[in-house]
Amino acid sequence: MGCSSSFYLGHGSVFYPFQDKFWSFVTTFDQLRVLDILLSYKTAYNQDAGFQLQTLLGRAPKLYALAFHSSIDSLLPLLECMSTSVFKLDLNECEGYFNNSNCATLSLSSLGKQCEILSIKVEDRMNIIQLVKEMPYLHSLNVECPPDKYESDFSLPCKDQLILWLKYQLPSTCAITRDSSHPDRIQLWIR
Numbered sequence: 700m701g702c703s704s705s706f707y708l709g710h711g712s713v714f715y716p717f718q719d720k721f722w723s724f725v726t727t728f729d730q731l732r733v734l735d736i737l738l739s740y741k742t743a744y745n746q747d748a749g750f751q752l753q754t755l756l757g758r759a760p761k762l763y764a765l766a767f768h769s770s771i772d773s774l775l776p777l778l779e780c781m782s783t784s785v786f787k788l789d790l791n792e793c794e795g796y797f798n799n800s801n802c803a804t805l806s807l808s809s810l811g812k813q814c815e816i817l818s819i820k821v822e823d824r825m826n827i828i829q830l831v832k833e834m835p836y837l838h839s840l841n842v843e844c845p846p847d848k849y850e851s852d853f854s855l856p857c858k859d860q861l862i863l864w865l866k867y868q869l870p871s872t873c874a875i876t877r878d879s880s881h882p883d884r885i886q887l888w889i890r
Contacts, residue, residue: 738769778808806833
């Protein structure tokens with residue numbers, strides 16, 4: 700895959716894996732705050748992508764947020780990269796929904812353990828509970844969950860049933876609302 704990237708006003712996009720000449724085009728990442736990572740769907744995860752991301756994270760001291768565009772299987776190994784400054788993960792553009800195993804891997808990963816703000820699509824409502832319980836620093840969760848087998852009260856719309864169920868399952872210190880700009884998503888604020 701060729702070297703394709705763009706960096707402006709603290710926001711960058713890069714296709715992984717990229718060729719080594721990338722480093723000669725962009726030598727400094729001091730002002731980079733947000734990075735969109737586009738991992739080729741055709742290319743399974745490889746060592747180069749992990750090494751390249753770790754190198755970039757080491758050169759971007761102000762990087763706060765990562766957004767991934769990839770398959771979930773290609774993404775999960777990249778979450779083992781380390782950064783002292785990344786606290787926001789946007790996984791909404793990943794192909795498919797995260798299942799129990801994917802959520803467990805995310806919550807145990809280096810970037811998952813320190814994540815404070817997470818956007819994700821999950822397979823099942825129980826995955827929401829799993830993430831809230833297993834990610835100790837999580838303060839904000841923007842989550843999409845398809846209607847599932849637990850829907851039983853036909854007097855309420857399915858989406859409202861999920862919010863009521865979450866309010867019952869989670870501590871009262873959690874605020875739960877529907878995302879007004881994306882009605883299929885729910886926002887949780889965890890205190």
